[in-house]
Amino acid sequence: MKKLEISEKARQQANSCRFCWMCRHVCPIGNATGQERNTARARALGVSVVDRGAEDLSVIVDNIYECTLCGACTNNCVTGWDPKIFIQEVKAEIALKGLLPEYVKTLVSNMQTTGNAYGLELDPAIGNILPVKKSDTLLVLGQDALYKSVDSVKGAVELMNKMHIDYTVDEDACNTGSALYFLLGKVGETVEAAKKAAEIFNEYKTVVIYDPVDLDLIKHEYKEWGIEVKTKVVAFHDFIKENLTALSLTKGEKAYSVQDNYAYARNLDDSETVRELVKTVGTNKEIFLNRKLANMAGSLLMDAYMHDVQVDVAKIRWQDAKNMDCHTLVTENPAEYEMLKLTQPEGYNVITLEMMLLENCK
Amino acid sequence: MLNEFLFTQILTELEDAVGVENCSVKEIDKLTHSVDYFWLSRMWADRGRQMPEADFVVSPKNAQEVSKVLKIANYYKLPVTTWGGGGGTQGGAIPVCGGIVLDTKRMNQIYEINTDGMYIECGAGAIYKHIEIAANEKGYATMHYPSSLTCSTVGGFLAHRGIGVVSTKYGKIDDMVLQMEIVLPNGDIIYTSPAPKHAAGPDLNQIFIGSEGTLGIITKAQIRIYEQPEVRRFRGFLFKDMSSAFKASKEILQKFKPSCMRLYDNAETASLIKKIVGVEKPGAFMNIAIEGVKELVDVEEKILLETFAKYGAEDLGSEYGEKWWQEKITFFYPGHMMDLPQCFGTMDTIAPFDKIEKIYWAMKNAIETKYPQARFIAHFSHWYEWGCMVYDRFIVDNPPEDPVEAMKLHNAIWNTGVRTAIANGGVVNDHHGVGIKLGRLMKEQYGPAMQVFEGLKDKLDPNHIMNPFKLGL
Ligand SMILES: Cc1cc2nc3c(=O)[nH]c(=O)nc-3n(C[C@H](O)[C@H](O)[C@H](O)COP(=O)(O)OP(=O)(O)OC[C@H]3O[C@@H](n4cnc5c(N)ncnc54)[C@H](O)[C@@H]3O)c2cc1C
Ligand code: SF4
Ligand code: SF4
Numbered sequence: 107m108k109k110l111e112i113s114e115k116a117r118q119q120a121n122s123c124r125f126c127w128m129c130r131h132v133c134p135i136g137n138a139t140g141q142e143r144n145t146a147r148a149r150a151l152g153v154s155v156v157d158r159g160a161e162d163l164s165v166i167v168d169n170i171y172e173c174t175l176c177g178a179c180t181n182n183c184v185t186g187w188d189p190k191i192f193i194q195e196v197k198a199e200i201a202l203k204g205l206l207p208e209y210v211k212t213l214v215s216n217m218q219t220t221g222n223a224y225g226l227e228l229d230p231a232i233g234n235i236l237p238v239k240k241s242d243t244l245l246v247l248g249q250d251a252l253y254k255s256v257d258s259v260k261g262a263v264e265l266m267n268k269m270h271i272d273y274t275v276d277e278d279a280c281n282t283g284s285a286l287y288f289l290l291g292k293v294g295e296t297v298e299a300a301k302k303a304a305e306i307f308n309e310y311k312t313v314v315i316y317d318p319v320d321l322d323l324i325k326h327e328y329k330e331w332g333i334e335v336k337t338k339v340v341a342f343h344d345f346i347k348e349n350l351t352a353l354s355l356t357k358g359e360k361a362y363s364v365q366d367n368y369a370y371a372r373n374l375d376d377s378e379t380v381r382e383l384v385k386t387v388g389t390n391k392e393i394f395l396n397r398k399l400a401n402m403a404g405s406l407l408m409d410a411y412m413h414d415v416q417v418d419v420a421k422i423r424w425q426d427a428k429n430m431d432c433h434t435l436v437t438e439n440p441a442e443y444e445m446l447k448l449t450q451p452e453g454y455n456v457i458t459l460e461m462m463l464l465e466n467c468k
Numbered sequence: 469m470l471n472e473f474l475f476t477q478i479l480t481e482l483e484d485a486v487g488v489e490n491c492s493v494k495e496i497d498k499l500t501h502s503v504d505y506f507w508l509s510r511m512w513a514d515r516g517r518q519m520p521e522a523d524f525v526v527s528p529k530n531a532q533e534v535s536k537v538l539k540i541a542n543y544y545k546l547p548v549t550t551w552g553g554g555g556g557t558q559g560g561a562i563p564v565c566g567g568i569v570l571d572t573k574r575m576n577q578i579y580e581i582n583t584d585g586m587y588i589e590c591g592a593g594a595i596y597k598h599i600e601i602a603a604n605e606k607g608y609a610t611m612h613y614p615s616s617l618t619c620s621t622v623g624g625f626l627a628h629r630g631i632g633v634v635s636t637k638y639g640k641i642d643d644m645v646l647q648m649e650i651v652l653p654n655g656d657i658i659y660t661s662p663a664p665k666h667a668a669g670p671d672l673n674q675i676f677i678g679s680e681g682t683l684g685i686i687t688k689a690q691i692r693i694y695e696q697p698e699v700r701r702f703r704g705f706l707f708k709d710m711s712s713a714f715k716a717s718k719e720i721l722q723k724f725k726p727s728c729m730r731l732y733d734n735a736e737t738a739s740l741i742k743k744i745v746g747v748e749k750p751g752a753f754m755n756i757a758i759e760g761v762k763e764l765v766d767v768e769e770k771i772l773l774e775t776f777a778k779y780g781a782e783d784l785g786s787e788y789g790e791k792w793w794q795e796k797i798t799f800f801y802p803g804h805m806m807d808l809p810q811c812f813g814t815m816d817t818i819a820p821f822d823k824i825e826k827i828y829w830a831m832k833n834a835i836e837t838k839y840p841q842a843r844f845i846a847h848f849s850h851w852y853e854w855g856c857m858v859y860d861r862f863i864v865d866n867p868p869e870d871p872v873e874a875m876k877l878h879n880a881i882w883n884t885g886v887r888t889a890i891a892n893g894g895v896v897n898d899h900h901g902v903g904i905k906l907g908r909l910m911k912e913q914y915g916p917a918m919q920v921f922e923g924l925k926d927k928l929d930p931n932h933i934m935n936p937f938k939l940g941l
Contacts, residue, residue, distance in 0.1 A: 122802040122803050122807070123802065125505075125510055125802045125807065125808070126619075126800070126801060126802050127505075127553060127554070127555055127616075127618070127619030127620075128618050128619060128797065128800070128801060129618070130553065130595060130618060130619045131595045131597040131598060131618040131619070132618075137598075140527055140571070140573035140574035140576055140593065141497070141527065141571070141573070142497070142500045142501055142551065142554065142571055142573070143496050143497055143500045145500075148496075148500040151499070151500060151503060151513070152496060152499065152500070154513075154514075155499060155513060158516040159516065160513075160516050160517075160518060161495065161499065165495045165496055165499070166496060168494075168496065169496050182618075183801070184797070184798050184801050185801045185802060185803050187802075394601065394604070394605050395601075429602065429605045429606075430605060
């Protein structure tokens with residue numbers, strides 16, 4: 107008698123995956139904590155043992171929330187198992203069985219009361235620079251940028267203005283469902299949030315997605331959940347590429363190193379656009395683990411409940427940068443930007459893609 | 469079983485030693501440290517049974533914290549089982565008597581990459597792949613490439629005397645270490661000699677390498693690094709039979725050392741090699757890699773081709789060999805090879821050339837005759853001028869459903885296999901160690917020589933707290 111109400115696919119993956127540690131070395135959390143439980147194999151073992159009735163679901167709850175869903179394990183696994191599948195399904199089960207830990211409940215209740223997981227108001231520094239007047243183009247900054255990364259928003263806005271784009275930012279559209287999906291898996295509330303965002307998207311001709319984590323959800327899960335986005339959805343870096351001529355850029359000698367975000371590199375198979383943009387203004391200096399192999403540099407949602415670990419995750423990435431003399435990291439993800447900024451060593455710098463372009467505008 | 473009062477008292481002392489956040493009594497931590505890569509532990513959990521769990525899981529950061537933990541454990545006479553990556557196949561890291569599991573992975577510091585002395589100094593809990601990456605970033609390599617490179621630790625490989633695929637040229641882990649820092653069971657922190665090749669008495673390194681956490685805990689090591697080879701070339705060969713492959717290989721090894729040599733028996737060639745590498749013809753497949761400075765490799769390649777041709781080897785070119793190199797880890801992923809519910813085990817042993825083939829046939833016959841339900845396949849990797857190891861495996865497709873019966877069958881097959889190896893001049897194990905799996909056979913191997921190990925154990929660990937029931941100690 108199986109105890110978990112998860113799909114057969116998830117069950118099979120948990121049962122097979124638990125006998126191998128081949129992806130241990132790539133898990134950003136395991137590398138930061140050194141804890142055995144922070145491996146894909148340990149999570150699979152936990153799920154499997156609970157499914158067999160040998161342990162209660164409550165035993166594995168925290169460990170499930172210690173996964174960033176970065177997919178480094180999935181990318182590394184030659185058998186094609188994807189631990190994210192059973193992790194996400196178990197999250198939904200945890201939510202449905204009322205076993206959510208307090209720290210997740212807080213974030214979920216923030217979503218309900220304030221519309222964002224952090225429970226924050228818009229920073230006044232950006233509140234009045236956001237164009238809210240309706241246009242044809244919607245810029246979806248995402249909740250991490252909007253509520254937690256003033257620098258990211260400022261940079262994106264300045265770049266859009268420099269490109270002379272008439273565009274709109276709609277706070278509600280920034281809740282794409284990605285935060286709820288991370289917190290609760292695929293439950294009714296998550297799909298509802300995604301549907302609402304899609305409805306707003308459909309009012310525009312073009313929707314530009316700033317945060318690759320949101321783009322990943324829209325490109326993959328929306329489809330699977332039967333949510334139709336009729337309008338044109340483009341990644342922020344593709345949109346910049348299309349409008350690059352509007353910026354008068356100069357090319358210099360400065361070396362930039364791309365901090366690949368997992369969603370672009372692994373889930374959306376898009377590691378080159380950012381590099382093309384780097385090469386228009388400077389030289390591309392690769393950090394050792396790059397593209398699909400990239401080490402994740404931090405999650406803001408997880409920072410809300412495991413700050414010290416997220417700091418260590420970012421520090422480990424800085425160590426990679428130091429080992430390779432990569433002095434300027436370029437990120438496209440506001441969470442990684444903020445965590446890297448927070449932990450930036452002397453003589454090293456992290457900037458967003460927009461900042462890189464802006465510092466090379468005539 | 470500790471009473472609640474004493475349990476709490478010890479917990480506070482351990483928390484004081486390593487920090488509250490690095491001492492856990494949570495079920496998730498106990499569970500994940502109860503099942504390692506040992507078939508019996510995996511089977512036990514798979515059948516819904518609970519493996520023995522530790523009472524406390526501690527993760528010290530350095531030798532000083534390890535020392536504090538061992539002093540506490542000695543005072544309360546609590547067992548201490550060291551856990552690196554849990555990738556061991558012999559149940560060595562399972563806390564069979566409860567007590568403390570000491571996880572080494574927070575001791576993962578890379579202290580120094582010394583390119584003058586050609587070593588990396590690192591914490592023993594570093595994942596081997598991480599020190600390989602650190603070496604690669606500076607243009608060097610560790611040349612220790614076991615299939616578990618990404619999951620096992622420096623200390624774990626030292627504790628089990630592990631080996632990687634390019635061992636024939638670069639050596640086994642015991643050839644790759646300079647100095648080690650070790651915490652003795654009483655909490656004393658000691659250092660082995662600053663260089664390994666000396667005449668200052670027996671080599672302390674070699675006393676602790678292979679001791680499986682029964683004599684002390686390795687906390688730091690200086691691991692050798694090598695220049696990346698200018699070229700690494702592969703060549704696949706097909707021998708009619710293994711005898712001619714052995715003769716050819718012995719001859720080659722008197723002339724030079726390839727980095728990787730791997731010979732598959734006819735059964736494994738017809739199954740795994742066919743499936744993963746694509747060799748269709750019958751025979752015994754052998755893959756050779758030669759590497760280093762290009763001019764030398766050119767000469768070695770010429771000698772290799774001439775020598776193997778003399779023994780009737782068909783030259784398959786480089787394609788199969790390269791494919792094998794790319795896929796070498798694929799062999800170990802779940803679903804790609806043996807997996808539960810099958811019952812299986814690797815009975816690696818080592819012997820000089822005059823005995824190794826005889827051992828192979830004796831083990832094959834003994835297992836297949838006594839256990840007709842078992843298949844037997846083998847390959848020979850890790851070669852020396854004087855002999856090589858056989859990596860022979862048994863596989864039972866439908867073991868008993870009842871876990872107790874499955875354990876009985878598993879242990880009986882192991883007894884047969886290892887006793888046959890010993891009777892024919894082999895050793896209990898080549899590179900996976902002993903653990904709880906083979907402890908009972910150590911005395912059969914060593915006879916009265918076992919008292920040397922027992923004497924060390926009694927002197928260094930008089931309370932016998934260190935990894936009880938492992939290594940036959
Ligand atoms: C998929 C796979 C492939 C494998 N391929 C190979 C291979 O090619 N070559 C090879 O040699 N092995 C191989 N192994 C076996 C395994 O990787 C080795 O036995 C390795 O030495 C175990 O290291 P670990 O860190 O995982 O140790 P663990 O399993 O955690 O522990 C092993 C033993 O060492 C002790 N120990 C661990 N750390 C220390 C320390 N710091 N001080 C003292 N004692 C310690 C433990 O108490 C235990 O007795 C493979 C395993 C797997 C899972
Ligand atoms: S995801 Fe793949 S590599 Fe990682 S533990 Fe599972 S089976 Fe092994
Ligand atoms: S998805 Fe990322 S954080 Fe989660 S187990 Fe895999 S590697 Fe670790």
